[in-house]
Amino acid sequence: MVKEPLVRLENISKIYPDGVKALDNVSLEVYPGEILGLLGENGAGKTTLMRILYGEIKPSSGKIYIRNREVVLHGPWDALKHGIRMIYQHFSLIDEFTVIENMHLFMSTINRKVTIDETRKKAEELLKTLGFQIPLDEPVGRLPIGVQQKVEIVKSLVTGAEILILDEPTSVLNPIEIEELFRLIRTLREKHVSIIFISHKLREIKELTNRVVVLRKGRIVGEAETANIDESTLAKMMIGEELHMLNQAGKTSLNNRSKEILVLENIQVKGDKEQSTLKGISLKIHCGEVVGVVGIQGNGQKELAEAIIGLRKPIKGRILFEDEDITGLSVEERLKRGISFIPESRKIGLVGEMDVSANVLLTNHVFLTNRFGIIMTRELENLSVKVMKDYEVLAVSPRVLVKHLSGGNQQKIMTGRELVKNPKLLIAMEPTQGLDVKSTQQIRQLLLDHRNKGGAVLLISADLEELLLLSDRLVVMFNGRITAEGTPNEFTVEKIGLCMGGSC
Structure with a gap:
């Protein structure tokens, strides 16, 4: 029946x-x-x-x-x-x-x-x-x-x-x-x-x-x-077409890594409610590798990213970038040194009421203003067009308001404006959250391409499949601490789950 x-x-x-x-x-x-x-x-x-x-x-x-x-x-x-x-x-x-x-x-x-x-x-x-x-x-x-x-x-x-x-x-x-x-x-x-x-x-x-x-x-x-x-x-x-496989050509092993680009030494950071949310984090990131951060939301991943980019000041410890102590430097100074940041949400990283070029300017102003602090409009226009072309942003011009673009195109703008600078270190938080399969594949390939060219990527994601696919090395965070570290091959999903829950 x-x-x-x-x-x-x-x-x-x-x-x-x-x-x-x-x-x-x-x-x-x-x-x-x-x-x-x-x-x-x-x-x-x-x-x-x-x-x-x-x-x-x-x-x-x-x-x-x-x-x-x-x-x-x-x-x-x-x-x-x-x-x-x-x-x-x-x-x-x-x-x-x-x-x-x-x-x-x-x-x-x-x-x-x-x-x-x-x-x-x-x-x-x-x-x-x-x-x-x-x-x-x-x-x-x-x-x-x-x-x-x-x-x-x-x-x-x-x-x-x-x-x-x-x-x-x-x-x-x-x-x-x-x-x-x-x-x-x-x-x-x-x-x-x-x-x-x-x-x-x-x-x-x-x-x-x-x-x-x-x-x-x-x-x-x-x-x-x-x-x-x-x-x-x-x-x-x-x-409507075959999904291209990711190019993993530059994937590194623990025994085949280049120089250290970032070193965190016993970093402690206070959270929004004044309690310590990073409790002595020590971590090294090398050129040409993707380091994936695994953890249940709220275990210090956001604070880790914000400490590296300079949005939160450590109460203890040091941050070294290319052997220079940058612990006390501003966000602007860190941008100048080659650190870029993709925040966890398009609502945070983009201003919908502004056009594409204005959003590109937001994190590139240190490179697009002259010594008098005046915006170099031609250079901004050229960079905006380059971001749209290189990262396949579907918009008729840089004058289009960001709020009128799809989520995938907004994410490409947020990713492209950082990668177009060829940063030495890219911090990417939830770079594919809410994207369809094609846009997800495109963003993931951009991160791998940056790694393959020798750039370093710190990838923070709630998508375990993404972390296992893209990372050369994984660190698991629980309650503001790193509880485990190793290559994806050294972990099972069950082991990661235990470490995420503090039983590791």
Whole structure:
């Protein structure tokens, strides 16, 4: 007997007032108790399609059927009534509220008469059924990111969700948290909850989903049972061409490294809450190598990067760059000496209201102003055009506002403006976070090319697969200390997980 779809989207199109066609005649079915992978590059239409199903966006044309009945969704409140919940990359939780207060606030939007005691009872029953614990009376802001995500999911289930839409749910999680999330998703499938898993990570789609639908430029270009299709075929569907392999030609070994470019000696740094977050870090980085930093978010990786670039002053220890003590030097002086920095977020590193050239100027002003402090406009224009050309930024001119560019092109600007200087040391934090597979591959190759030319790279990433792929050497951080160091071949995923948790 053939199952009836729980949800059916029929000929959905979305054309925005400026003429951009985000979706073109898309039809999709979701069945009870399945994990459906929705795969595509940035801008392919995945999130737009799901926001239509969630009632946040009205389609230009097309129909939505739930349990074989046509419905018109005027907003998320209508989707909630039909058992549909959408969980975004950035959680809709109030940090100062406890877990149960966040759950009750959401539940109250559906049933104003529900009491907090009734919410607690439902939450406790659900947690018991799912087989894990969440501290219901703990403020959400004190919980690890992985637990916060569970709070979002349980918050949705408490209100009777039958269809969960997860938008890039692993982008902020470490490997251990990802495995826990996958276990939870499989448990939900066994309890007949339907999951729509939006991602551009091929490995995750293969590992988790039952069926995959691929979107490209607003159209469905492929659909398959996940077990019957390989990653290379999915990649070709997604980007319309073969995905080029990374050039690893310059990869070094521990026994074949050149001179030291950076030496950290017993560095201690205070964090935002005044407690010491770096507790005696000693580290050496050589020319022509990528050093990957592994760790659960909040264990000192950010402070390490900021100490090296000069945004945080150590309270103890020394930083040597090319045998010169730069511990007391400003950010500007470090830029002049050949250190570059890609911050962890495009929102931090770029100003959306400014154009491409102004954003290029932000970290290149020391090279683009004359002795009177006046910007050399011709040189800035030439450099901006070079960044756009060399790093394949899709923009008509350097005059385009950055906010009008895709996430991948924004990341290329942030990466290109640093690499175009050919820095001696590049600190790259989360350089591919949120990017599609093609843009991710391009950024990774840029980092390897810089390494292959003799540059040094300190790579800080939450993506363990990326770290294992790109790094010549790994250091694992826990609680402000380096707990392990070695080549990727000397680690197993299990060992890395233990070291990340402090059991190493």
